Amino acid sequence: MATFHIWTLGCQMNQADSLKLAAGLERLGYRPTESDDAADLVVINTCSVRQHAEDRAYSRLGVLRKRRAEGGGPRVAVMGCMVGPKTDELRRRFPFVDAWARPQQFDPIMELAVEARDVSQGELGALAGDGMRRTYGLPSGPTAFVPVIHGCDKFCTYCIVPLRRGREQSRPVADVLDEVRFLADHGVREVTLLGQTVEAYGQDLDEDADLATLFEGIERVDSIVRTRFLTSYPKDMTDRIIDAVADLPKVCEHFNIPVQSGSNAMLERMRRGYTVEEFEERVARIRSRMPDAVLATDVIVGCPGESDEEFAHTVELLRRVRFNVIHAAAYSPRPGTYAARKLADDVPREVKKARLRVIESLHAASAATHNDRMLGRTVEVLAEREEAGRTTGRTRGGQLVHFNGVKQVGRLVDVVIDQATPWSLQGRLAGEIALAAI
Numbered sequence: 131m132a133t134f135h136i137w138t139l140g141c142q143m144n145q146a147d148s149l150k151l152a153a154g155l156e157r158l159g160y161r162p163t164e165s166d167d168a169a170d171l172v173v174i175n176t177c178s179v180r181q182h183a184e185d186r187a188y189s190r191l192g193v194l195r196k197r198r199a200e201g202g203g204p205r206v207a208v209m210g211c212m213v214g215p216k217t218d219e220l221r222r223r224f225p226f227v228d229a230w231a232r233p234q235q236f237d238p239i240m241e242l243a244v245e246a247r248d249v250s251q252g253e254l255g256a257l258a259g260d261g262m263r264r265t266y267g268l269p270s271g272p273t274a275f276v277p278v279i280h281g282c283d284k285f286c287t288y289c290i291v292p293l294r295r296g297r298e299q300s301r302p303v304a305d306v307l308d309e310v311r312f313l314a315d316h317g318v319r320e321v322t323l324l325g326q327t328v329e330a331y332g333q334d335l336d337e338d339a340d341l342a343t344l345f346e347g348i349e350r351v352d353s354i355v356r357t358r359f360l361t362s363y364p365k366d367m368t369d370r371i372i373d374a375v376a377d378l379p380k381v382c383e384h385f386n387i388p389v390q391s392g393s394n395a396m397l398e399r400m401r402r403g404y405t406v407e408e409f410e411e412r413v414a415r416i417r418s419r420m421p422d423a424v425l426a427t428d429v430i431v432g433c434p435g436e437s438d439e440e441f442a443h444t445v446e447l448l449r450r451v452r453f454n455v456i457h458a459a460a461y462s463p464r465p466g467t468y469a470a471r472k473l474a475d476d477v478p479r480e481v482k483k484a485r486l487r488v489i490e491s492l493h494a495a496s497a498a499t500h501n502d503r504m505l506g507r508t509v510e511v512l513a514e515r516e517e518a519g520r521t522t523g524r525t526r527g528g529q530l531v532h533f534n535g536v537k538q539v540g541r542l543v544d545v546v547i548d549q550a551t552p553w554s555l556q557g558r559l560a561g562e563i564a565l566a567a568i
């Protein structure tokens with residue numbers, strides 16, 4: 131039987147694409163392998179958001195080139211954000227690659243898979259094209275990602291995503307709910323709705339729908355117990371969406387809402403489309419409806435022209451807002467973006483590193499406080515996986531919890547938290563205390 135291995139870099143959107151491709155390949159009679167050594171077809175699902183991710187793909191391609199040069203070696207396909215306008219250059223550099231596929235455009239890989247297995251054109255017609263697009267990835271546990279809007283129209287000056295993933299394109303409501311029901315029928319209890327700017331969902335559709343419409347639909351899918359969503363964009367986050375998160379029991383009060391900078395001048399150069407004041411107004415609205423909402427954010431340090439004073443404004447903003455989680459990255463120019471073409475990368479590397487350290491220490495402090503507050507509390511955890519008698523899951527706010535217990539995967543359980551570190555919580559099933567007390 132023919133085999134495949136998909137190596138996925140980057141965001142949850144790529145993970146969801148890989149699952150979908152895997153489902154298509156399995157329908158063609160392929161079987162997945164744990165590593166690429168034993169696979170007949172190797173797919174690298176690439177990410178362009180940072181240079182580091184591209185370098186990892188190049189290095190893996192280098193290894194595969196060697197195997198091919200030595201004779202044999204698998205068929206190789208490259209998909210995702212590195213494929214696009216620059217593919218000609220990549221083709222010259224890696225001529226041994228058999229197929230190139232842009233994000234969500236699986237057909238070249240399906241065609242390669244068919245050719246390698248020598249199946250009929252009739253089978254291909256049924257599986258590739260529209261058939262492929264209707265294929266949902268089979269879940270591998272009780273949680274699953276569901277992309278609901280592809281692409282991004284925002285064109286922040288530093289970001290490669292709109293150039294590689296194209297304009298915003300929402301899936302019809304019925305299509306998304308169909309997939310959620312399919313996942314629920316296959317054991318999924320929690321879905322995370324994905325989009326680069328997930329609250330933009332529906333703006334491009336003919337039907338009158340927004341993210342809250344999806345939340346409402348999912349409330350009616352019985353075995354789904356939790357709905358999450360990411361990534362948020364402040365300008366698209368309407369009161370209706372915030373109210374839906376507050377009012378609908380299954381939707382977790384957990385926001386991933388990148389601020390990127392605390393300086394209005396910097397936000398303007400990034401073309402983020404909002405001011406610090408507008409951002410804080412959205413946060414205030416969230417907290418007025420959900421005082422315990424968990425807020426995570428992203429910050430980029432060292433963008434072109436970022437002065438000490440502008441960076442200080444970012445630090446002040448982070449202190450004021452008291453995010454629970456802060457993801458920080460140092461700016462690196464992405465070829466093709468406005469910033470790479472027009473703005474000088476003028477913040478020295480050492481300064482970027484020092485700023486990164488400041489933000490990381492703010493993050494460590496807030497994550498520790500956030501987790502310490504859980505000590506002694508009983509929290510609701512969705513058990514996601516079990517290993518050696520220990521089960522791991524997450525709270526509604528996304529905190530990782532390890533607890534003693536077996537055969538809980540897929541269940542919502544109450545866990546008493548005994549220990550906390552900045553990265554995770556440890557606890558025991560609340561039921562066990564009750565038993566112990568009898």
Ligand code: SF4
Nearest residue numbers: 282284285286289291
């Ligand atoms: S909102 Fe800005 S940073 Fe986010 S994906 Fe779109 S262009 Fe990139």
